[in-house]
Amino acid sequence: MTDKPRRPTLSLKNPPPPKPVPEPVVAPVAAPKPFAFSPRPSRAPKREAPAPVVYGWRCKPCGTGFNVPTDLAEDESVRCPACNARLGLLKDFQGDEPNLAKVRARKI
Ligand SMILES: [Zn+2]
Numbered sequence: 094m095t096d097k098p099r100r101p102t103l104s105l106k107n108p109p110p111p112k113p114v115p116e117p118v119v120a121p122v123a124a125p126k127p128f129a130f131s132p133r134p135s136r137a138p139k140r141e142a143p144a145p146v147v148y149g150w151r152c153k154p155c156g157t158g159f160n161v162p163t164d165l166a167e168d169e170s171v172r173c174p175a176c177n178a179r180l181g182l183l184k185d186f187q188g189d190e191p192n193l194a195k196v197r198a199r200k201i
Contacts, residue, residue, distance in 0.1 A: 150186070150198040154178045158201065161186040171196070 148158030181196030
């Protein structure tokens, strides 16, 4: 049996007094705003700008948009670029008031 010298237990004889807890700096809390119920903002369309190609007409048979070709004679038939349907005579497409009764296309 050997008596090892015991290490003195480190003890805090004079524990520092507990630090005074500083008053928590309370940021001035803004009064809670009354929940302002605002109607949903109107849905702004966030889509990109539509395709740059703007068609003036839409083929009735197939619904494809197209533009009236300008290199046709007045009495030539305008054909749909997609389905090749004869949509009417160029002269019926032209003018301030296209002859909608004769053309198989709708003005867009
Ligand atoms: Zn068509």
